[in-house]
Amino acid sequence: xxxxxxxxxxxxxxxxxxxxxxxxLPIAPAQAEDISAKSWDDIVVEARGGTVxxxxxxxxxxxxxxxxxxxxxxxxxxxxxxxxRVGINDTAEAVNIVLGEKQAGVDTGGAVDMIWINGGNFxxxxxxxxxxxxxxxxxxxxxxxxxxxxxxANDFGLAVDGCEVPWNRAQFAFAYDESRTPNPPKSIAAxxxxxxxxxxxxxxxxxxxxxxxxxxxxxFYHAAGGPDQLLGDFDKTVFNAVAPKAWKILNDMKPxxxxxxxxxxxxxTNLQQLFSNQEVALYFNYDPAIFGINVEKGVFPTSTRSYGxxxxxxxxxxxxxxxxxxxxxxxxxxxxxxxxxxxxxYEKAKPDVWGAAPAIDVAKLPAGQQGQFEALPxxxxxxxxxxxAKKALPELHPDWIKAIEKGWQENVAE
Amino acid sequence: MPDRWRIALLxxxxxxxxxxxxxxxxxxxxxxxxxxxxxxxxxxxxxEAYVAILSSSxxxxxxxxxxxxxxxxxxxxxVLAVGAALILRRTFIGKPIVNFLFQVNLTVPHLxxxxxxxYLFSQSGFFARLAYEFDLIARPADFPAMVxxxxxxxxxxxxxxxxxxxxxxxxLANMQTFSxxxxxxxxxxxxxxxxxxxxxxxxxxxxxLLSASMIVFAFTFGAYEIPALLGQNFPSALxxxxxxxxxxxxxxxxxxxxxxxxxxxxxSALMVYGYVRLARRHVRS
Numbered sequence: 001x002x003x004x005x006x007x008x009x010x011x012x013x014x015x016x017x018x019x020x021x022x023x024x025l026p027i028a029p030a031q032a033e034d035i036s037a038k039s040w041d042d043i044v045v046e047a048r049g050g051t052v053x054x055x056x057x058x059x060x061x062x063x064x065x066x067x068x069x070x071x072x073x074x075x076x077x078x079x080x081x082x083x084x085r086v087g088i089n090d091t092a093e094a095v096n097i098v099l100g101e102k103q104a105g106v107d108t109g110g111a112v113d114m115i116w117i118n119g120g121n122f123x124x125x126x127x128x129x130x131x132x133x134x135x136x137x138x139x140x141x142x143x144x145x146x147x148x149x150x151x152x153a154n155d156f157g158l159a160v161d162g163c164e165v166p167w168n169r170a171q172f173a174f175a176y177d178e179s180r181t182p183n184p185p186k187s188i189a190a191x192x193x194x195x196x197x198x199x200x201x202x203x204x205x206x207x208x209x210x211x212x213x214x215x216x217x218x219x220f221y222h223a224a225g226g227p228d229q230l231l232g233d234f235d236k237t238v239f240n241a242v243a244p245k246a247w248k249i250l251n252d253m254k255p256x257x258x259x260x261x262x263x264x265x266x267x268x269t270n271l272q273q274l275f276s277n278q279e280v281a282l283y284f285n286y287d288p289a290i291f292g293i294n295v296e297k298g299v300f301p302t303s304t305r306s307y308g309x310x311x312x313x314x315x316x317x318x319x320x321x322x323x324x325x326x327x328x329x330x331x332x333x334x335x336x337x338x339x340x341x342x343x344x345x346y347e348k349a350k351p352d353v354w355g356a357a358p359a360i361d362v363a364k365l366p367a368g369q370q371g372q373f374e375a376l377p378x379x380x381x382x383x384x385x386x387x388x389a390k391k392a393l394p395e396l397h398p399d400w401i402k403a404i405e406k407g408w409q410e411n412v413a414e
Numbered sequence: 415m416p417d418r419w420r421i422a423l424l425x426x427x428x429x430x431x432x433x434x435x436x437x438x439x440x441x442x443x444x445x446x447x448x449x450x451x452x453x454x455x456x457x458x459x460x461x462e463a464y465v466a467i468l469s470s471s472x473x474x475x476x477x478x479x480x481x482x483x484x485x486x487x488x489x490x491x492x493v494l495a496v497g498a499a500l501i502l503r504r505t506f507i508g509k510p511i512v513n514f515l516f517q518v519n520l521t522v523p524h525l526x527x528x529x530x531x532x533y534l535f536s537q538s539g540f541f542a543r544l545a546y547e548f549d550l551i552a553r554p555a556d557f558p559a560m561v562x563x564x565x566x567x568x569x570x571x572x573x574x575x576x577x578x579x580x581x582x583x584x585x586l587a588n589m590q591t592f593s594x595x596x597x598x599x600x601x602x603x604x605x606x607x608x609x610x611x612x613x614x615x616x617x618x619x620x621x622x623l624l625s626a627s628m629i630v631f632a633f634t635f636g637a638y639e640i641p642a643l644l645g646q647n648f649p650s651a652l653x654x655x656x657x658x659x660x661x662x663x664x665x666x667x668x669x670x671x672x673x674x675x676x677x678x679x680x681x682s683a684l685m686v687y688g689y690v691r692l693a694r695r696h697v698r699s
Binding site for chain 1: 471472537538562563642647648662
């Protein structure tokens, strides 16, 4: 025993190095790097017993419930996969985690397996080489997705390129309480006049919020006379021609806003609180289904109604993406496939669950399933998605959005 | 084993955490602020981020706001805490209950307190509804704005509510280390109550008061969640500004976020240094 200790003391350095190495040497990846070369059945087998850490915006209880309970149960029962939903405040937080891991050289054992993502955040991931691509055509439910639709094949003007799977369609709509506000403004032009006759009754979240930013973009479209000259890559001359008109509109509205425009709600949740506390008369959201959910929860009055603008409202698709360094890619792919299945899309289209518009092409489903979608009841507070879709405006390339948000901050907020 | 080795070994865990995690994070943040981010190809070190920040008016307005909030919160908390400590020093009926009530919010997180402030003081909050009940206001906008307002009333209220017991407890502990004989002696020599306080008690508790107020100032200066929940958009407090830049979709804004974080760190370090200098001058052994 004493000889062993003496030996250990003599070779402390070597033992220390050996110990350190055995702990820090990366464990051989459980999955082969060429997962894209495997067949779907092999991927399902490999996914068994796996865990999926899905980082998604956690600001809506009904969505959290749907994901954790319904999706989680389906995954556990059918595929023996454990779903770990991680609620975050801002998708950029998840992107930051993957970014930090890449900078630290963590290329195989990442903390994030899936992110609910679109737009600028997706662009950051694609730009930084942070996203796993090339697996989408392996998913059996990929046949239900209409990749010919430009608004699905392009995420805010950036080609998806097999790097993400569509999950929901969303289209911006306004909401109001018809017992308090019998005649809400139905277009941006009408809104500009409306705030003058109804001071302090309207506000919008700051441009840092997703929904606030899209409202500002509606004003931008109005100032530009339509989105046509704004589509495509960022054009500084066009921006410099249109922006001053948009800032003038917003600055003219400013003194008639809530708190005389001295501050704006930080997030859409704040605006929701203001609306349900009757501090403001109008609310809006990318996801009109939330109006119905809130009425059912008792947060909004039953006299809540919603509408789209006469000139149209912006619509987009949101997706799920798998980071390049996820250690559970097989399980994540199985999850993404489940999300795009008829059962999952139908379940979340139910108005008391979420009421979210499906990202799959309903026309590609068999007749019986199509009928089920059509027969779905709709909460009277939620405007019909088909009606909204008649006047859908496209999203802009993220560089436009960045310029608009920055311009708003400098010209209107300050 | 020789003593030095034993001491080094015992200190090693704490030193590793401080040097590795804290200092490491600080060094990495500093590198990022100098625009050194190999991931997106920023390899040349430059001071662009600092120049951009120090030349933007938004930064100075945020700095002013943060300093204003910290200064007012600390000043009000100190005054109230000294008053509370003087009262709680005495014995009176119900002292245990009052003592407990005084300390109870030490365990309540700041975030919970902020939600409470929102619930009570927003224009559609509890007090506003009471005022509406008594016909004092007709609509939410008539109630004075105490949250999301330019004077940061809600934020200061929250900090004062939380920091008064904190400073008060430190002062009470401090006061227990010296006897009441000094003040008794002063009074017996003809000093008034105010003179006895100003010239005898205050210098004795000043070290503790200074250290506690420095902690409170540095904390309120660098705290994020209260201004984020209760504050205006623009100008926002310095930590909120830093976080907004950090979560900007544009990766190139990261160096500016790190630069802001470095500036906040430098400011806090300056305050600690200032305290050490002040303490040496005022502490009489």
